[in-house]
Amino acid sequence: MAPADSTAANELLAVRAAELYYEENKTQDEIGAILRVTRWKVGRLLAQARERGIIRIEIVHPRARRLALERDLAARFGLKDAVVVPAPGDDTELQARVSEAAADWLVSHRPVPRLLGVSWGRTLHQVADALPSGWSTAVNVVQINGGVSLSKRPGTAAATAVMIAQKAGGQATLLPSPAILERLETKKAIEGDRTVAGVLGMARGASAYLYSAGVADTSSVHVDSGYLTPADITRLVERGAVGDVIGRYITAEGTIADPELDARTLGLGLEELRAAPWSILVIGGEAKHPVARAIVTHGLCSVLVTDEHTARALLDEPDAALTDSATTSREDLS
Amino acid sequence: MAPADSTAANELLAVRAAELYYEENKTQDEIGAILRVTRWKVGRLLAQARERGIIRIEIVHPRARRLALERDLAARFGLKDAVVVPAPGDDTELQARVSEAAADWLVSHRPVPRLLGVSWGRTLHQVADALPSGWSTAVNVVQINGGVSLSKRPGTAAATAVMIAQKAGGQATLLPSPAILERLETKKAIEGDRTVAGVLGMARGASAYLYSAGVADTSSVHVDSGYLTPADITRLVERGAVGDVIGRYITAEGTIADPELDARTLGLGLEELRAAPWSILVIGGEAKHPVARAIVTHGLCSVLVTDEHTARALLDEPDAALTDSATTSREDLS
DNA sequence: ACCCGTTCTGCTCATCTGAGCAGGTCGTGC
């Protein structure tokens, strides 16, 4: 190896070259004249400076993306696509950016889905909002899980689906049913209803699913909507639930946390999500890291739209194959 | 003007183009294919992105410099040269970087000074330390103000000068005298001494001066060395002193704060500094902003080596000459 | 002293990129 002295001298030269090139907009030739080296050496110095991270290039824009993270996510979890946006400090702003990015993805995604299955929630509503009118032509929309009929703000679930369809000049088909039923028989009865069965059938044939996920805590929409009590949530958490996917609470291992409750939950199943050609998960924020990990590591989505912190959290975790990750996830419960 | 929609669409395109160009190292041609625009448009989008500040390029390195600030400083204060280094959080580190930058400047400065006049102090000592052995050939060094004979660490003033000379393979000539004398007669007597007069004469003929400056407070080396009492400092501050330059306390207006004290101070005068072809001020840190401003605005240095915060502080201050058009001149800087 | 592998240097050449220009597009005012 060359003596340390020459390395250090080169590094200093590289810094000077970088300053002149990037801050002063000089050509490599001019820089060569100033630093008394050939222009080829200037080129090499700049290449070194870039490699060593002396030059930091950042794209500062709310709509910027983190392509490197996207590539890593797709490779690590076998995703068809990933979208990662920079995370602002503000959590509300973060949700907005992630939703906007999801809307962007939908707009530019080809082929355009003939029929889009959607869930509902705050995130999905923001995605709908962010979609430009006429974002596509004749995309029909179908709900894939029960709505919020008990909600304090009734109709938001329906409004989301309708808005998405309307803006694409298509029709929305709503699932006229609560998300979770109190009794299994009721659920079966509703499921057996011709209309409901028809919608579910249509939903199963959708060419893409768009959904978000909730956290298993008392701030959940399910509690808010009256479908679950705080006590239900506590029980779910005791059973290892990290959050819900289209109404179904799952554990870190990607399994149903409470089969009895799940049986009373109306809508598409996890397997249908997993089997779909395009299942797009839109999720952002620190609180959702555990659910996001559960979904992504168990193949429940094929496209992930998220923020860079979530992306890094997912990538930092050693591979799920390691057994002791189970014990680790238990600690989350305490 | 074009409709807002197209502007926004362009901005988004510009962001995508920037990502592909700077993060993915794609050519403008490839980007054009991806974004479905011509490669010329990609070039224009990138230019726009750069103009609008969407792309931020930063050089992260301890030896990096702030060339834009250097240019502004030189233009604003009529300096022959300026060196501005990025400021780390740590103040000790900052001093080290500024000193190192001063050493770098000396090493690469042409023509090499035949005789270099130096002051002393912590900063100067660090500069000496940072100089590489053999940084130049046959540069002789002469002290330009009295030393710290009363100091708790005697000899550091001498050591600084000697080290600088030694590393350049030259001779150091020391000024064998205290910095400030108690009585005017003593000062005159010493000044009249053949040796001292000879050194001072030599100092007046130096081709460059290298010095730092002290703050007018009780942490000053002069107090530490016993030349001044805290009470003296208080009196100086009352008279408007902001700090000392080669032992002489000056006000923000660039004038001698206390002529009586100044008369008892042995060494080069301010006028000699001002008249010198190369007078290099090495100064860094928040506390020294006022002295730095006094020196720089009154032409006492022709080369300034400092940190970016000090540089910005100097530049932010509206010009002393312009009273009401201060805001206008701010805009000019952008 | 000599050889060999590694790194560095300056070069050619093909490619990439920005400046500048002619023609097209759009909105505006008469």
Added chain:
DNA sequence: GCACGACCTGCTCAGATGAGCAGAACGGGT
């Protein structure tokens, strides 16, 4: 309805840049 001007687009062409190569310089081992 039409002409005008501002802006945008795609182009030519020259200058800037990176890949790849042959020879030089260097360091270490025998």
